[in-house]
Amino acid sequence: MTPMPQVLRGSVRNYDWGVINGLTPWGAKTDGRPQAEMWFGCHPAAPSPLRDEPDRNLGDVWGDYRPPLLVKILAAAGPLSLQVHPTTEQIGRMRTDASSSRLLADDVEKTEMLLADQPFTTLSDWRPIEIAHRLLAEAGAAAGVLEALQRDDRADAVGRLLGSQPLSLTEAQWSAAARAAHLPDSEAAALVEVARAFGTDPGVAVAALLQPQQLAAGDAVYVPAGVPHAYVHGLGIEVMRNSDNVLRLGLTSKEISVPDALAALDPRLHSTLLRGSETTDYRVAGAPFRAIAVTESAKLSDPGYRLVLQLAGVGHAEVQGESFDLGAGDALAVPPGNDTITFTTTGQAAAAAESS
Numbered sequence: 218m219t220p221m222p223q224v225l226r227g228s229v230r231n232y233d234w235g236v237i238n239g240l241t242p243w244g245a246k247t248d249g250r251p252q253a254e255m256w257f258g259c260h261p262a263a264p265s266p267l268r269d270e271p272d273r274n275l276g277d278v279w280g281d282y283r284p285p286l287l288v289k290i291l292a293a294a295g296p297l298s299l300q301v302h303p304t305t306e307q308i309g310r311m312r313t314d315a316s317s318s319r320l321l322a323d324d325v326e327k328t329e330m331l332l333a334d335q336p337f338t339t340l341s342d343w344r345p346i347e348i349a350h351r352l353l354a355e356a357g358a359a360a361g362v363l364e365a366l367q368r369d370d371r372a373d374a375v376g377r378l379l380g381s382q383p384l385s386l387t388e389a390q391w392s393a394a395a396r397a398a399h400l401p402d403s404e405a406a407a408l409v410e411v412a413r414a415f416g417t418d419p420g421v422a423v424a425a426l427l428q429p430q431q432l433a434a435g436d437a438v439y440v441p442a443g444v445p446h447a448y449v450h451g452l453g454i455e456v457m458r459n460s461d462n463v464l465r466l467g468l469t470s471k472e473i474s475v476p477d478a479l480a481a482l483d484p485r486l487h488s489t490l491l492r493g494s495e496t497t498d499y500r501v502a503g504a505p506f507r508a509i510a511v512t513e514s515a516k517l518s519d520p521g522y523r524l525v526l527q528l529a530g531v532g533h534a535e536v537q538g539e540s541f542d543l544g545a546g547d548a549l550a551v552p553p554g555n556d557t558i559t560f561t562t563t564g565q566a567a568a569a570a571e572s573s
Contacts, residue, residue, distance in 0.1 A: 225547070225550055227546060235294060236251060256287060257287070257548040257550070284550065285505070287460070288457075299427075300447065301464050302460070303442060304483065312324075322463075327462045332456070333433065339446065340424055341440055350367065378422045391408055395409065407449055430488075433493065437491040437499045437508065456506055464478040506569055506571055509568040511567065515560050521553045526568070530563035531544060536549075
């Protein structure tokens with residue numbers, strides 16, 4: 218049977234960094250718990266229920282076909298874990314070792330894009346090496362850490378900070394180091410917020426090596442596998458490969474795997490910042506998908522998988538001779554091989570499309 222377009226509702230994920238009742242505008246129940254993510258897709262960890270048949274999910278009706286993309290609404294009240302996603306090659310190596318293989322949720326290389334719905338603070342790439350060295354020197358890092366930075370060997374510096382040469386400072390001490398290193402106010406504030414949330418956790422020093430990015434509503438950042446990052450706070454839409462592979466370097470109560478995470482770091486790769494003042498069609502060369510912000514209308518003619526998520530107001534979609542009305546928190550999932558999606562909205566929507 219050929220898969221047909223389906224309207225989904227999101228699956229809520231409760232993590233301690235989420236916003237209390239933060240996802241209720243999109244259908245989450247008011248339960249007084251931190252609501253962190255709402256998933257729209259077919260990942261086995263949290264497949265999306267069908268809107269009109271909530272006891273069934275997308276996998277039940279699409280058979281063997283699994284969407285290559287996962288879309289999330291992300292509500293962060295505080296910093297997420299410091300993490301990196303393994304590349305396909307790294308996943309292959311990890312599968313040959315039992316202790317490493319158990320850290321993998323699937324065999325898919327996770328690349329992602331965060332589209333800010335409201336202002337969002339991120340740590341989404343390496344800080345320039347000279348500034349990182351100055352900041353860590355002012356913070357009192359060990360000589361071995363500073364020497365590694367002088368060699369431009371960030372992985373060695375991270376390994377030392379999380380191993381034999383940790384740097385555990387208070388929030389006040391990090392604030393003083395940021396001032397002494399002459400960080401801009403916004404960058405200092407991001408570092409202090411991480412320190413406030415995690416105290417003397419050595420992972421804060423690793424976060425200090427990353428570059429803060431202030432996303433305005435409508436801005437986006439694309440993060441390929443191999444690039445370290447942590448989202449600090451805000452509300453946004455994530456588009457990613459259909460994967461939940463995460464290797465953590467710190468700032469979490471979950472398992473940290475320093476050797477595997479260090480092996481996944483690729484200093485040749487960087488994030489890409491896309492400003493909403495310049496585009497509503499967010500695409501990066503070589504990326505496996507694009508994201509689209511919709512405020513009035515859009516036509517999506519991409520041949521691959523597509524998903525349209527209604528965020529506010531009412532949406533109306535037409536595809537393959539069928540019509541679909543969408544309210545806030547409804548998502549229309551369309552498998553490959555269907556016609557152009559013609560979409561209009563009275564409010565705001567976001568779409569994701571698989572790259573050909």
